[in-house]
Amino acid sequence: MLVKGIAQSDVVTVGIEATLEDVARTMRDERVGSVVVVDGKGVVSGLLTDRDLVVYGIAGDRAVSDLVANDIFSTNVFCVDPEDEVADVVDRMHDEGVRRVPVVSDGSLVGIVTLDDLLCHLSAQIESLADVVRGEFPE
Template identity: 35%
Template sequence: MAQLVRELMTESPVTLASDTPLREAARRMRDQDIGNVLVADGDQVRGIVTDRDVVIRAVAESGDLADWRIGDVCSERLVTAAPNEEADNAIARMREHAVRRIPVVEDGRSIGMLSIGDAAMERDPRSALGAISAAAGNA
């Protein structure tokens, strides 16, 4: 039987309002050892901010992050997955769009996050990506 996205995803992703200060989002990523937060307006997922977005879109642009909000740097073109879809389909979509992680959305609300690391740890834990993804963070 095919594996479902729900079986691979990480549950309860961090979701913040678009007007959340960028520095707060970065702290949450650090404290929870994650590489992204979702951006939502109410219950509806609107975008994603990755640690790379913080560096490329904010730090490189301006050393002073005091006035930056996550809505200023988030990627709004979301690639998403449904919890009950086959994981292979979601992974193929990640490859097609060259993204490393996608929100798992049900009725417009985020219920999880699927990353290539999650897939590697489950499907090929002895691969380099599986081993790296399973290792403790260095933050």
């Protein structure tokens, strides 16, 4: 299966100069635990999670009011193409220790793949296999 088959297209983004208060409000309003941080041209710069807000923002050494997304976002991010194989993305996510991956096509952000997306995909595959097994033993 290809990434485009499971990627979410409704990606929440913030600019690199967004205040942490604005980032937190965006996460709250959009009901997400992470945002993709983009530069002024819309190019993916990194990811910022609710955990980043707490650990590096609130519990950091500087006043939260002085911080912007650029100060704390995670840069250990890689992007994938919609045509990449899901299995390859899973392997890379494991190797890199990340739970979210932006999906970029021709330089533009078009989606995101999360651990949740992968688990839902996998559970559907397991359910299909279970149906085969159940079919072998009719009630």
